[in-house]
Amino acid sequence: MSIWLASNPWLTVLYGVIVLAILAAVAWFTPWSIALFTFREGLRKKTLIGFLILSILVIFGSMFMTAMMYDTGGTVATDVDVKLIKDICITAISIFGVLIAIFISASVVPTEIENKVVYTVLSKPVRRFQYLLGKFVGVQIIVAVNLLLMGVLFSIALYIKEPIFPRMLLYAIFLTYFEFLIVSAFTFAVAAASTSAVLPTIAGLFIYITGNLTQYLESVVNRSEASESAVDKTLGGLAWVLRNTLPDLQYFSLKTQILSLQINDTPKDIQIPNLVVYGILYALAGYIIAYWVFRRKEL
């Protein structure tokens, strides 16, 4: 059964159909005017610009750091410089990118409720799920544009150091987006239930950290298997459910593997489309929960 689930080609086709249906539905139902308005609003936020500037500083700062190492004696091989730039930049993109995703996802809906703009919009012939979809898509455009911008700067930093088109970087940035998509969708769900941006922001950070630590649950399950205690067994059962339900953001660590492995030793690229599907399905779950909460909200 498990093998059937893991590698059945028909299941792969079914997943493909589901993802295409989701994308088609998003394209069809999204009120693009709301999405574009959200995007424009997002660009004006000082916090986001601050994060973006910080990330740019870190990306170019990485070049100075490695340059200093080289100047101290010239013994560090060029490969180490490039590796350090890659590690620093991908970490900067991950940290600042996820902060941007969390802050923007946490603030778009609560801000509009606070400013009462939501009442004006919902008085128009726009359904709540469409309004929310527009907001969500707008957030994703902001996240994607920021990521793209950071990715371009990263590429330039790499290209200056080693004039080869950094093709691997595209895969890494592409995967990073789907990691952010999951965090952003669940933060959005919390934000839909909230009237202020503070709680969803904290929740978003919590989601990101928890998502990276999901694998710890596996050791809880393993220890409970060895234990005789009923409490341990129950805890183990709960951990098993959470382990298999919560998204595991460590899966996206593939991006660093792609970037840092040697030319003859790269991970199997079949993981990339599977991770894309993984991101989209959890984002769908996040959006449905967001809508479920938002439609019950008294406005």
Added chain:
Amino acid sequence: MKRFPNLVLAVLAVIALALGALQGYRVRNLREADAFYRWLVTASTQLRVFGTITPELEGEEAEKFMDRDLFDRVVAKADQALPDTPVLDGDVDDATGAPYPKLVRYTRTLSTGSLTEEGESGTAAVAANPEQVKKDAEVWRFARSASLAPERADFVRFRRDKRLATAGTQIGVADIYKNQEAPVSIGQMFLGFRKLAAGLVWIQVDEAFHKGEMQRMVPLMRTTVLLDPNFVDAYLIGAWHLAYNLTAQMSDTPGYLKEYVPELGAWVGNKERAYYAAANFLKDGIRNNPRDYRLYFDLGYAVYAEKLNDHMNAVTYLTEATKQRHESWVRRMLYHSLQATGQFEEARAGWEDYLRANPGHAVAQRMIPTNTALTKERDAEALGAQARRLLTQAGQARADGQEAQAAELERQAQELTKQRDALQAEARAIYTDLNANTAGGDEFAQARLWRMQALELHEQGRTLEALALLRQARMEVARFFQEASDLIIQMCIEADLPLNLSERKRILEIERMKEAWTAKPVEVAGRRFDFDAAQDAWRQADYADQETIALTPAAKDLAALRKDRPVIDQFIGLGDNVVFELDGQWYEFHRRSLLGNT
């Protein structure tokens, strides 16, 4: 939807989460298959390179690890599942003479066809071979197949329980074969940023190096690779620090003060300890990154060949480097090491192959005749030795009054001497041509010519002229210095001529070393070895003139024996001449003159 909106949304949310969870299961399965596939490659490589897929462990430790058991199960299934593949040169296990299992043959030369970036490492590596890419895809398909599901499940379980000694790339458990308590969750400790943490620790290594704080570097280097086992440059530069920079300020330990370490199979002083630490660091790197030729190359060339002058091991690792995607100079260094071990025919064949791939390559054009001449020189020396033995026997026969037999022996000796002279003339002609046709002269060829001339002069009783020639030659050709110095000492002793101060010092050091050896037998693998100063040989204590099989570094038999019974390295590491017994058979090992270590 309109009647039960909450229920419908709840169901939809659950369905989406369930689909996500199922996809998560599929991704996890893929990741495990990827780790399993890498483990297969790692285990196959280790079997081929180190002769074992697990470190040498004993007792409970050995029973704990399941690598071999699991690997054998996979190998049995691979024989049926993988397509047939021809047995090529190098696909034969030297130890048993049998071809490697199909899985090991398949993983021998793999190239990842996907997600590759040429020149990523700063230099243009040899492009992926389509045939190798196809094989890689087949091994990957096999590793994911339903038929291997039980082995994959066991792999995941063993890995979780830390019962796999073979830590491969991306398995995520670094160094477990040494440190059983290594944290499995080190990756999560840094929320996925451990590679950055490794980079930052590496900066500390660099700082420590520039401050001259060598003692801080080793733990920091180990921390770096624990955080990021795929940081190949850390292994390469770390080993370089250990083998070159750390030892730069150290003085050589005199031979009589060196200690024999059976685990290393060598007499070690301070410098040698650092060299072997570098070798072990690189071997760790190979366990974690079995496909990176640079690790094999640095281990073979930078440490074994250049620092330890151990060309037998250099050949082993450089050969493995050439099986991965590699730079063209890797093969050149392999052929130099083959030459240094006395495998001139193999070196020549390699250079010919290299010249076919790189027409007009100047070094290859020189090395082909060089190895041909070395072959002739070696054969000439063997004939000369044989002729001398016959003459000695003739002398004895004459003394016994067997005139006819003495005459016959002398005739045979003359015949051999003629053949020797012919071979020497051919070798000399080759060296002369080489020297004349190379712009600025060929140093190596010139050194060989001088050596031959000096030996001839010495044989004719013109030792003083021979010594003058060698003394001049060793100054003109730096790499001939050691060989010429040894010849000078040998000739002076034979002709009863006085030695200069440095030569006497060298003799004195050798004598002190021999005295120290004679006074103190060595225990190796539960056997006692005694040193016989007169014969300059280490002998196993219970040797009593039994019949022996002779081994040299160039012998194929030795390569096979070493792989099958790694303990041999501990025996032959004792000295230039060692007599030992293995499985009821006695062997005598002779580390011959290496005829030109380049």
